[in-house]
Amino acid sequence: MPVNWIFDLDNTLHDASRHAFPVIDTAMTQWLQTELSLSHQHANQLRQDYWRRYGATLLGLRRHHPEVNPHHFLAASHPLAQLRQSLHPMPRLKTTLARLPGKKYLFTNGPLAYAEMMLIELGIMRHFSGIAAVDTLKLQPKPHTGAFRAMLAQFRLQARDCIMVEDSLDNLLTAKKLGMQTIWLRPGQRNHPAADRAMTQLHQLIAFRQ
Template sequence: MPLPRQPIWLFDLDNTLHDASRHAFPTIDAAMTGFIADALQLPDADASTLRVAYWHRYGATLLGLIRHHPHVDPRHFLAHSHPLDVLTRSVHPMPGLARTLARLPGRKYLFTNGPHDYAEAMLAALGISHHFAGVFSIESARYAPKPQARAYRTLLRQWQLDPRRCVLVEDTAANLKPARRLGIATVLIRKGTRRSVWADWQVPHLAALAGRWSHRR
C-alpha cells in the first residue's frame, strides 16, 4: 500500500511515543490490581491473576470487568488505575520524539486504548500536545479497544477522515489488521527481522519514521 502524499497520522501512545514499560505500565498494573482487590474483595494475588486473565481473554482488563462485574463503574476503574500525579512524575519519551513529530507533515491524532485524561496528561508531560489535533481514547469508542474494528470505524467517523489518507503507527502488530482492512496504511515499530503481514512498513524505532517518510515521498 503506498504511503499517502498528504498523510493523516494516527499514533498509538504507550510504547510508541513513550517507553511505558519503564514506569507507566508497572504503575497502572499495580493500581488496577488494587482496584480489583477492593471492588471484588479479593486478595492481591488473586486480583492480579484476574487482571491478567481478563487482559488476555478480552484484550483489556476493563472489558472483563464490564462483562462479568456490571456493578463496577468503568469511569471509576479508569480513573483509579491511572493515577496521573504518579504517572507524570517520571516520563520516558522515545528518542527523537519531538523532532520526529515536527518533521512529519500532516495532521496527527492520538489513537489509544488508554483513558482520555491519561492520554492528555501524557502528551502534556511529554511536551508534544501541540502536535496533535485530537485524542481518541477508550471512552471515545464506548470502551471498545483496539483491535476491535468498531474503534477504528468510530474514529474515522468522528473526525470524518478518509482511511486512504491515514497512516496508523503502532508497536502492537495485532492492532494493524483492522486498519489495513479499512484501507489505512500501517507502520509497525519493532526491532529485529520478524515481520508482520499487516504492516506496510516496519521501522526499528520511532526516530526512523521521519526518514522513511522522506525517502518514500
Template sequence: MPTRTHTWLFDLDDTLHHAHRHVFPVIDGEMTRWIADRLAVPAEEADWLRRHYWQRYGATLLGLIRHHPDIDPDAFLTAVHPLPRLLAPTHPAAGLKRTLARLPGRKVLYTNGPTYYGEAMLAALGISRHFVRVIGVDALDHLPKPFIRSYRRLCRQLRLQPRRCIMVEDSIANLRTAKRLGMKTVWLRRHRRGHAAADVLLSALHHLPLRRAWQ
C-alpha cells in the same frame, strides 16, 4: 512522502514513550488493587483476573464490563491512571519532538487509555502542539483497539477516510485491524522479522518520516 491530506494515528504507550519502564508497572499495580477491592478477592486472584481479562478480551476493562456489569468503567479508568505518579518520570522515544515536527499531515493520538491521560502525557512529553485531537477509550464507548468497531467509531467522529490514514503502533494486533480497514501501517519493534499487517517495520520512531511507503 505523505501529503498534508494524510492523518497520522499514533498509539501512545510504548510508541511515543517507553511505558514499560514506569507507566505499565504503575497501572498494573493499580488495576490489581482496584479489582481486589471492588470484587473483594485476594490480591493473587485479582492479579490473575487482570491478566486473564487482558489476554482474553484485549483489555482488562472489557473483561470487567462483561463479567461485572455493575462496575463503573470511568471510575476504573480514573483509579488506575493516577497522573501524578504516571507523569514523573517520563521516558520519551528518542528524537520524539524532532520526529513529530518534520512529519507532514495531521496527527491524532489514539489510545486505549482515557482521553485525559493521553492529553496529560502529551503535555508532559512537551508534544501537545503536534496533535489536533486525542481520542481515548472513554470517547469510544469504552471499546478499545483492536476491535474494528473502535476504529470505525474513531473514523466517524473525526470524519477520516481509512485509506488516508497512517497508523503507528507497537502492537501488531492493533495494526491488523488498521490494515483490514485499508490504513497504511507502521510497526515499531526492535526485531527485523516483519508481518503482513505491517507496511513498514521500524526499530525506532525517529526513523520516520518515511520515503516510499505512502506513494
C-alpha cells in the same frame, strides 16, 4: 490526498514498559482487589486473564462485572500524579513529530485524562489535532473494529487517507483490514503481513516515503 498520521501512545510515543505500565498494572490490581473483595493474588490473576481473553481488562470487567463503574476503573488505574513522575519519551520524539508532514491524531486504549496528561508532559500536545481515547469511543478498545470506526468518525477521516503507527500487531491487523497504511514499531528485525513498513525507532519515520 493529505496524510493523516494515527499514533498509538504507549510504547509508541514513549516507553511505557519502564514506568507507566508497571504503575497502571499495580493500580488495576489494587482496584480489583478492593472493589471485588479479592486477594492480591486473585486480583492480579484476574487482571491478566481478562487482558488475555478480551484484549483489555476493561472488557472483561464489563462482561463479567456489570455492577462496577468502568469510568471509575479507568481513573483509578491511571493515577496521573504517579504516572507523570517518570517519563521516557522515544528518542527524537519532538523533532520527529515536528518534521512529519500532515495532521497527527492520537488513538489510545487509555482514558482521555491520561492521554492529555502524557502529551502535555512529553511536550508534544501542539502537534496533535485530536485524541481518541477509550472513553471517547464508548469504551471500545483497540483492536476491535468498532473502536477504529468510531475513531475515524470522531476525526472525520477515511481509512485510506491514514497511516497508523503502532507497536501492537493486533491493532495493525485491524487498521490494515480497514484500508490504512501501517507502520510497526517492533524491537526485532522480523516483518509481518499486517505491517506495510517495520521500524525499530520512531525517528525513522522522518525518512518515510509513501
